Amino acid sequence: MTPRLKGVVWQRDGEQLRVVYDIRDYFLLADPDRTVETLLELLREGGRTVAELADVFAERGVPVPVDDLAAAVELFDSHGLLEDEQRLGRLDQPERERFFSNLAFFESFASLARSREDFQQTLRDAHVLVLGTGGLNSNTIPHLCGLGVGRLTLLDRDTVELRNFARQYLYRHHDIGARKVLLAAEWVRGFDPAIKVEALDAGVDSAAQVGELLDRLAPDVVMSGIDSPPEVDDWVDAGCVSRGVPYVRGGMWVTQGLVWSVEPGVSACRACGRTGGDRPDATPEAGPVANEGAVFALYADKPRTNRGIGPVAGLLGALCAFEVLRYLTRFEPPAYAGRPIIIDFANGCAIRQDDPWLPAPDCPQCGVDRPGARPDRTPDQASGGGETR
Numbered sequence: 001m002t003p004r005l006k007g008v009v010w011q012r013d014g015e016q017l018r019v020v021y022d023i024r025d026y027f028l029l030a031d032p033d034r035t036v037e038t039l040l041e042l043l044r045e046g047g048r049t050v051a052e053l054a055d056v057f058a059e060r061g062v063p064v065p066v067d068d069l070a071a072a073v074e075l076f077d078s079h080g081l082l083e084d085e086q087r088l089g090r091l092d093q094p095e096r097e098r099f100f101s102n103l104a105f106f107e108s109f110a111s112l113a114r115s116r117e118d119f120q121q122t123l124r125d126a127h128v129l130v131l132g133t134g135g136l137n138s139n140t141i142p143h144l145c146g147l148g149v150g151r152l153t154l155l156d157r158d159t160v161e162l163r164n165f166a167r168q169y170l171y172r173h174h175d176i177g178a179r180k181v182l183l184a185a186e187w188v189r190g191f192d193p194a195i196k197v198e199a200l201d202a203g204v205d206s207a208a209q210v211g212e213l214l215d216r217l218a219p220d221v222v223m224s225g226i227d228s229p230p231e232v233d234d235w236v237d238a239g240c241v242s243r244g245v246p247y248v249r250g251g252m253w254v255t256q257g258l259v260w261s262v263e264p265g266v267s268a269c270r271a272c273g274r275t276g277g278d279r280p281d282a283t284p285e286a287g288p289v290a291n292e293g294a295v296f297a298l299y300a301d302k303p304r305t306n307r308g309i310g311p312v313a314g315l316l317g318a319l320c321a322f323e324v325l326r327y328l329t330r331f332e333p334p335a336y337a338g339r340p341i342i343i344d345f346a347n348g349c350a351i352r353q354d355d356p357w358l359p360a361p362d363c364p365q366c367g368v369d370r371p372g373a374r375p376d377r378t379p380d381q382a383s384g385g386g387e388t389r
């Protein structure tokens with residue numbers, strides 16, 4: 001292990017050092033004899049193991065025990081200040097150039113145990129099944145490609161239409177009439193030939209089909225962006241939960257956008273939310289909650305037009321891609337698992353998160369009798385609904 005300091009800065013203040021990496025955090029370290037500052041300088045230079053750091057201190061006539069240096073390195077690492085040089089340098093120069101911004105982002109989450117290049121390699125080894133290449137996912141796919149996800153399987157059965165051009169920028173005017181999924185795959189190949197991409201010219205027609213796809217393709221995550229038929233979210237939920245594959249979904253409900261995900265075995269699934277959400281409707285004494293449920297039910301049953309304009313689809317697509325990134329790299333835990341994020345497009349894109357869905361004891365997908373479940377709003381509202389092409 002060869003610890004190297006990240007982009008850390010420090011300033012002496014009397015006998016203390018003020019050390020800053022992320023602007024939100026800083027540390028004050030007692031350093032009356034400048035040992036800590038010397039150690040920081042040596043770590044910034046890099047290229048030395050802990051034993052070799054001890055040698056340098058000894059050569060300079062200020063010996064520091066190896067155990068003390070090891071403890072200091074451990075402390076710095078616990079504050080996210082270090083990477084292991086031996087876990088860097090495996091990407092070649094063109095790769096470091098290609099992933100320059102990704103690597104800069106991942107540095108913030110790297111440690112001695114996991115370097116920024118490890119994060120990138122995880123993405124290179126990842127496989128995402130993208131259901132739909134329409135309104136939502138034509139805005140998700142470019143982000144997945146930019147992140148460097150190594151393998152994408154794209155599924156769609158629609159053709160490009162003039163109305164798609166409000167928010168589907170993978171396609172061009174002369175593509176009208178052509179199969180979307182083939183064009184989306186071609187876009188991916190043109191963007192980054194290193195990405196393996198497969199196009200499936202098909203729709204989703206049952207939970208069993210989703211399960212078969214997952215068995216055959218074994219993706220790490222499913223990015224779900226198909227809105228029709230209305231049962232499609234149930235099928236994706238059932239297929240993914242039964243196979244233990246996480247999925248991410250985004251959608252639009254009049255003037256609100258939603259993004260949520262399901263982490264099987266960890267979060268409540270969509271069916272949990274539906275089971276809970278059905279209850280207030282059947283309970284007149286539930287009062288305002290019942291009213292609200294009835295209003296949602298009334299609206300959900302009517303034909304709807306998806307009102308997602310380009311910036312809406314772009315924002316939702318970006319948030320979805322970010323959630324996929326969380327599942328793939330775990331740079332932080334999934335943020336919307338069983339707990340939709342809601343963006344209010346009629347209020348400055350204000351973002352909020354309501355209470356999480358709770359695991360329902362009688363959930364048909366999870367099938368686990370868990371205590372503490374209570375009625376909750378149905379996530380039906382998250383369904384994209386309406387037109388998606």
Ligand SMILES: [Zn+2]
Nearest residue numbers: 269272363366
């Ligand atoms: Zn469930």
